[in-house]
Amino acid sequence: MTTAEPRALTTRHEDADRGGHPAPATPPDASWARIALTRAVLRGALGRLPLQVRCDDGTRLGTGGPRVDLHDTDAFHRRIGVHGLVGFGESYMAGEWDAPDLVAALTVLAGHAADLIPAPLQRLRRLWALKQPDAQRNTPGGSRDNISHHYDLSNDLFAVFLDETLTYSSALFRGFPATWPTLAAAQHRKIDRLLDLAGVTEGTRLLEIGTGWGELAIRAAARGAHVTTLTLSHEQRDLALERVARAGLDDRVDIRLCDYREAEGTYDAVVSVEMIEAVGEEFWPVYFRTLDERLAPGGRAALQAITMPHDRMLAGRHTHTWIQKYIFPGGLLPSVEAVEQTVRDHTRLRVTRRDAYGAHYAETLRLWRERFTARTDDVDALGFDETFRRMWTFYLAYSEAGFRSGYLDVQHYLLTKEDLSR
Structure with missing residues (x-):
């Protein structure tokens, strides 16, 4: 440095x-x-x-x-x-x-x-x-702008530091310290755990909120599920379509450029990985009601969510932060208490299980940061200057420090919906 x-x-x-x-x-x-x-x-x-x-x-x-x-x-x-x-x-x-x-x-x-x-x-x-600017509110139009700010930077940029699965969320390792060759398998382990939590098998109708670059949809479709997956990022959708087609699964995966609030239909399972962080406190009830409304009775929803302490969330929820200004406009990390209260007060869902994996995110971020730092020439060749590289390095290090200190955590939630007809 x-x-x-x-x-x-x-x-x-x-x-x-x-x-x-x-x-x-x-x-x-x-x-x-x-x-x-x-x-x-x-x-x-x-x-x-x-x-x-x-x-x-x-x-x-x-x-x-x-x-x-x-x-x-x-x-x-x-x-x-x-x-x-x-x-x-x-x-x-x-x-x-x-x-x-x-x-x-x-x-x-x-x-x-x-x-x-x-x-x-x-x-x-x-x-x-x-104060948080009104322009970053996660209305349907605002969400499109906020998501584009980050995810439409360049698929090639993310490919510089992500593994071949192009999975941009915490992995789940077998042991520490993690190494780069284990990252792809650890990402698959995380995806498989979420699909297992949601009960995704042959014939499952699965809704994914937040496509990323399509790895979870591909893995679910390979199980025999019929996947509808939603994204607001044009860049991500274009590459996800290519990846699904290469896997020979385009008959099982429908990738829609669609806000979660515009989702239609009923599904046996819903999976959403690190999506709630981009929703904004104002729209948490809408997000969880959407899960409830789209989930069939007896269905299961599996979420991966980054959380922060409740008192710190309350203290800073109206403050404009560096992360919001430069990395994720309109974002806010919920607390465990906020998730559970929103689910309880606004849906018919029930939090059935919660598991924390903060140390795994710290290791994931370390591997990304080391990869990004080692490939500075590749970042430069994409047209990103020194200021951007310092910004991105700070973002990855800042996030890693949050998990290493215990200030941040990442949760796997299982939400279930009772079938009252039985």
Whole structure:
């Protein structure tokens, strides 16, 4: 990882929007008072953490641990002072700070997320935190834009760091540490477990909400299921159609460019993998009612969902985050409590089983990040610049740190629908 001096930020030469709205090259203006307060809060917070923070003015902070190098402390303070944690990520994109072991440093920060900011300032969060823009609401039109922002970047980009299954969700490993050659099998193991939970066998009518690049649909169809799978990504749909055709299963798989709210019909089983994170809190009841309405009596739904602590979800659900601005517009991770309450209050479904696999996601992300980092030349050849590469590296490392610290988790849910006719 580079420790060079910060460079001017650029955009992807083909289309700046597809590059993720790169951060401004010049840090935002901030009043003396705001910078002074930010400096004091950060010095207090970083000073008590198990980190080694080395500032360009010679200041040293932290009690020891992973190293963080601030190349432009003034810009770092200005970005955070004006844009909070969004500014923290933007400062990394700008090359204003680095860490020899980025995941280790971010894991420390994630592990102390609840107490980094003093309680009095946390109570004033609504006064300083950035608000989620209305344009990112997950209405049917908004969802199409939000999904396109991420998934229509380039199929070739995702192929750079995903394994040959093109599965973009947590794998399920037999043991740790995981290795790259085991990733494809671990992805199949995860898919098979979800299909087993949903009871997918010969003749099952299966609805998949969130196609990805088609691996789950292919695997379900190979079992003899008849699959209807929904996506909002043109890029994903085009490649999924090719992959299904190559597998000789296009007579069993119907891939629709369709919002989940537009789904029709009744199915024996529903599977949805890491889809609820993109739904938005406002539409969680609609999402789960859709599962209920599409599922036949006696049917089963299997979900894979990333979750976060309930108190942190409540504290930050109206805040605009770095991930939302640059990676997943409109997204929000639910808590276990939020999932269970929404299912209970808005559907006839019942949460029958829940299993957690957070450590498996940390390993999955590590393998993706290492692959992405090792293939920088391939990313560059696709037209993505250094700022984008730093953004994507930060995204993968930031996510991995969330799972390593226990701040994030990933769940397999089994939801069942009672057959009242029996």
